[in-house]
Amino acid sequence: MTGMGEAIASPDCAIEELMTERSLKPANRPAVVVAMVLFTVAAVTYWDASRMTARATYGMGANAASYFICLFLVVLSVGHLFAAFQTSADKAEDADWKAIGWIAVALSGLIGSIWLGAGFVLGSALLFAFTARAFGRKSLVVDGVIGLVMGVIIFLVFNKLLSLALPQGPFERLL
Amino acid sequence: MRQFLKTALCLAVLAGTAVYPAVSAASDLELTITAPAGAGGGWDSAARSLQEAMMATGEAKSVQVVNVPGAGGTVGLAQFVGSAKGAADQLLVAGITLVGASISNNSPVDLTQVTPLARLTGDPLVVVVPKDSPIKSIDDLLATIKKDVATTIWVGGSAGGADHILAALITKSAGADPSKINYVAYSGGGEALAAMLGGQATAGVSGYGEWEGQIKSGDLRALAISYPEPIDGIEAKPLKAQGLDIELVNWRGIFAPPGVEGEDLETLQAAVDNTVKSQQWKDIVKARGWTDYYAPSDEFKGFIASETERVRAILTSIGLAQ
Amino acid sequence: MDAINLLIEGFSLAVQPANLIFAAIGVFIGTAVGVLPGIGPALTVALLLPVTFKLDPGGSIIMFAGIYYGGMYGGSTTAILLNTPGESAAVVTALEGNKMARSGRGGPALATAAIGSFVAALVATFALAFLAPPLVKVAVKFAPWDYFGLMLIAFVTVSATFGSSPLRGLTSLAFGLWLGLMGLDQLTGQARLTFGVAQLLDGVEVTTLAVGLFAIGEALHVASRHLYKPEKPIPVKGSIWMTREDWGRSWKAWLRGTVIGFPIGALPAGGAEIPTFLSYTMEKKLSRKPEEFGSGAIEGVAGPEAANNASAAGTLVPLLTLGLPTSATAAVMLAGFQQYNIQPGPLLFTQHADLVWGLVASLFIANVMLLVLNLPLVGLWVKLLRIPLPWLYGGILVFASMGTIAANPSVVELLLLSAFGVIGFLMRRYDYPVAPAVVGLILGPLADNALRRSLQMSLGDPMIFLQHPSSAIMIAVATIALIAPFVFKGLSRFQQDED
Known part of the structure; x- marks a missing residue:
């Protein structure tokens, strides 16, 4: 690390x-x-x-x-x-560019997922899992599942109860 | 966070069970209606009203509304034309504003590229002056414009919208140059209303419904409506009845994607026509304060073509289109 | 006296057990959805409106009032705890509120926001009931030139959010102003800085900028330091309730915030954000401990939160008396009223007084309910900070992007959100304040439109701003506020030279 x-x-x-x-x-x-x-x-x-x-x-x-x-x-x-x-500016503190990179991957995961029509749930699962990775979590699978569950709940609340359509992919159409 | 979501979900379920009453579905149509505007606007409420009526009448098994806001509806239209081509389960709500926006934004797509199903509603615009204005009639207004077009300050909705078009038509028929019109655009009838009541404008244009309260209370004087015929409950007479050959209706209609034809098209047309003729739809139209302006598919198609040409000519004359 | 009787009648309807439950549900759902970053009150009310339609008219309007006040309040919770304002009017709340939460004083910050919102909404609802008809007569006289004067005053006060360096503050402001140019110009329909992208024609949403700069920028910033300086916010230090000193410092700020918020909210183009800036500046100027501003001054939470909620009630003035929706939220509310067969407009107060008073009573009940529900929740909200950081920020990013997609499901919008996140991170890293950018995006287009509408009405004559006493006074106030600090500095230097 x-x-x-x-x-x-x-x-x-x-x-x-x-x-x-x-x-x-x-x-x-x-x-x-x-x-x-x-x-x-x-x-x-x-x-x-x-x-x-x-x-x-x-x-x-x-x-x-x-x-x-x-x-x-x-x-x-x-x-x-x-x-x-x-004036000489204060020296900027050290930054963990790897963590920034993981969040960039997380955001690209969401954007790519919406762009390519893979749907909101997969996108938010990727976003959640890679963001957690950026903060040092190692178990990508567990986090991915948490993100997936969260995405499904959000999707159901919005689409079924509030009748506001979030982007749908093959997975969402099964719900 | 998850705990909180769970609680929220439970409560939402409790409160939401009433939203979707079980309907014995006579049809197995599963439709998606695109409203090319954000939640809460005119096209959104038209789409959601249609959703409600189609499900209540059983003309469709399920209807979903998708909001695609942006650029007066052209973003939603472009997406609809691009992705829904030939899909017999996709619908689009649109209106005259989208005709104007496609032209003034130089959009590559316009309403002539989609398949008209039915014209649904059409609301009159109204021309008003402040209550203590010396202008008492539409002829007074025309005389004022003719005298000095620059100091005749108009207020209304967005630049290039239906309000602006009507103001330009009236200026033109007063014998003045419509490109010299002093039209102060606001984000909508509401904001323009404050400018009218504050006495900063000579005349104003808006949807009749938006200013009805002030007209009935006497704070604004309605000179004319833009509808071709008189309407029950509206005192102001049409421009046509007052000697001006101008009509402009803020209509809304429903469309299918390009390339939907044959049996698919007939099914959709039947579902929409049956819905529009139902009591449920009539009740919704009444509750929302809309005016019925139904026209079937064929008539609507010719109407779109003529509106597009007409709007283009006016927007060109006021310098908003090339 | 007639009014009082009608109000009592309204209350007797509102306190029936079933209606109290509707109020509680409305407040809870309103708060719960309003808390999510990126979902402002307008979307909250729009989404939840259909839920109320199926109830009986009395119950539905009470639930609706609850959702409205709950949604308005919800935005401040995440602003304080996570530096992630749920909506633009809560941006100022994040400035001091988050600093408080980081030093373990999240409890008092949430409490002063909740009680301040209550006090402000209470006073403002009274004002709405008794002052609306005369107030609105003044409000509609507010012409474009007057708005321009008001905007100049607001611009001068923005400097309070600049932090240590005016150059960096102005740069942040300029960034917001530049973003404000994007999109179709309202007056001429001219596209500015859209580069041929159709999705940019509507301009940049304030919510997208605020959520990008704050929520995503903050997540990137915290992540970048995680390895070197692991951030562990202390969930609670000391009491989670307000101390005696907190009360002493808060109550005046609540009242001042209310006095600023209500009239500006009542202006047809006032909005909820401007009063929060003005209140923040005022509290900073009046505070006995101005040095605490920037590191967690409780007045900086109490004032703006009160101003925000008072302006929410103020918005109802033009809405009820003119049928004039002055904000996105108000436009959705108007649709709601029409569903309940309340036709807002000049005739409402005279012809349907019972409906008005029923609504006012509902707003009172919703307001009390909001306080009852939220004070106990303070403890629960503060526990949010105990969620492990990876999951907490994962959740924030999911909700932030969901809010953006829900309002506008477009990839362009998500790209903008991410770009603002990166910019927010860089601004934090190199010590540029982020709040002025949001302020610039809000004020820029308003000032631009007000200026050009005025000049269009005067056929290009700039004297119009000085010919009207009201705008002339406001422009003078703004000029003095801008120049005075320099003059005083010069004077004191002069005096030092004398010594």
Whole structure:
């Protein structure tokens, strides 16, 4: 467990790849990345606003708010750049990226299950079991069964009692 | 958590046993109705009313309602056209708003691609002014528009919806340029009502039912309704009876997927037609304050085609469609 | 006096044993479903409405009142215990409430929320009964320019949720505002930032953002630290009941929250979230221990919870007197009333006074029932924290995603939820506050629409905001609130220089 944690636990590994300016101190990197993200979002917003076709006959058009927020984002981006070079941010604590990975698997399990039409119950069983795995539980099968039972109860309550249809797969149609 | 769920389930069962009375099913149809809107809206209540009536009359053994909200119904329609093709157990509820939304959102699918089963209900829109407005009749309103179209402030539901379309039609027949209309869109008749009562608007458009209370209490003055004929219990006269060649009905109908034909189609048509002619359905329509606007499959099909063309022309004239 | 008689008559119906049981069932189911993250009161009421139809009219309306108040209340429980607000109006409750729960004071936090909700709903129901007709006359005069003024005030107060760094707080706010752009513009029908995805045309649901940032973001954050700093919230430290000091600090906050919540709830576009922000800011300003804010100040739970529930009763003012539903919940309620043959509108109070008073009596009963049921449950809820973490968070994620799917069964919605979860995790990791993002998403579109509606009505003349005294005053208040801190800082520096 710990061995794997160490292997992946370099806190800013994702950010390191994004970074090109090697001269910066590691502590400042998050602020620089946020500044870059904000600037990109501002650019996308500007591009989107500039190609709007509907015009308001009176008063302001729908793109006014877009331009305003675009400007706001640029100001914040500059603010982050300043902050990055002036103050040194606290060092982010270590993170267990493996646990994050398991939750990512859990969420993809649910999304995939709904996308491919395998239904809600299987999806929530996967979600429950892999999330429990992320928190260190080893017995995937037991957790899967718990998730399955929970999914069935939720499905029955919603579909039969509240007549609100949750996504159905082959399994749900048997219920 | 599980303990709590168990308790909740028990209680829900206790409370819920009354929801589904056993019905001696004469039919073995198992249907799913897609309401292309969230729970609680107009299409959702139409779908659930139809569900109730079909099960009470025994025209279907089981009916399930699925909500697919999004983009004025176009998300639900696209999903219906895409996934239910040829399925004889799938139905869709839709209405005039979806015709407009398909056009203004440039949606790749529209209602001409599904199989119309029946037009169900049609509610009139109403044109009102505040009670102390100098405008007393629809002719006064037309004169006001003609004098200055910019300062004639309209309020109503969402941009490109039925309310907006009616306001544009009236502006046009006053001899003004409909693209110059000053229409302030609200999320629905409710929010627009506050703007009417607050005296911030010249005139307003909404479903008659939404503003009925204020019209009867005298807080709003109804100038006209958009229904082609007079309706019992509604004092305001149709636009047509007042010399304007305008009619616009907020209709709702039921559809089968594309590619359903032959015997399958006949079974569905029969089930829907029998339900709509039943007393149970008539009672529901009355309780909900809807107006019956039934048309059978063939007539409905031609109607959809003509509505689509008409709505497209108006939306183009107000700049909401290319 | 006539009103009092009618009220007594209403009560005599409501206290019959069978009706009391209906009230209890309604409150219980309402709370139970409302507790689930992602299922707000609107969906709760919509789902449970059919359950009430088959009862006799008296019983059904009482059960319905119970479901409504239960659903409104339920959202705060998970906000406090699990940092997972069930609905957007409970986001502010999570700020202080969860900090309290983490230091073993979950009991008092839940208790002050329950009692505060009770007090607020009690006062607000009275106000509803006696003030509704005059109040609504004022409320409809609230024009777009006035809303814009109100939004500016709300924006200024958001800074109370920023935490240590204004730059990070503003960035979070900007993220929410940016999300608020997404979808079809209400005034012109123009699509903004939808990138051709049809599912984005309706914009981002506040619930999806709140549940993603809070519930999923929190789960990721806790999981990421699990290995290094295992988190073991202390279920209970000290009494699970409120101490004398807790009472002393809570009761004023309850009343202040009520006073803020009810009138804003009564505005046709007021909503339940804005009063919770305003109340939080006010309590922080007025508290004798402002330093406790951010680490579990009880006033920060008591005020916003009261404001939330008072605004729920306030929503009934335009609903009953105008037939005007001002929130999704109210729209579902309207459908419910029509089923019971109550036609809300200007004639209701004069023509069907008995129905109004019957409903008011039901709301009172439901409110009492809510308190009776929830105070004993506090102990049970706190035990939720004893569930082993893997199962607890597994359950949270299942319920959070279920709420999202139930409201809108689309993969796009689930992808958004997951993306917000990742963003929520990163924001927590790098110390960005998450609440301002939710605030931005709520306020942004409202302010945008109010501003542009005003300018459309004035044909583009910005003087419209200053020509109306009400909006001019609100804009002045917002400006002063924004500038005053800087001026005071400057003055004190000036004085220091003098010394």
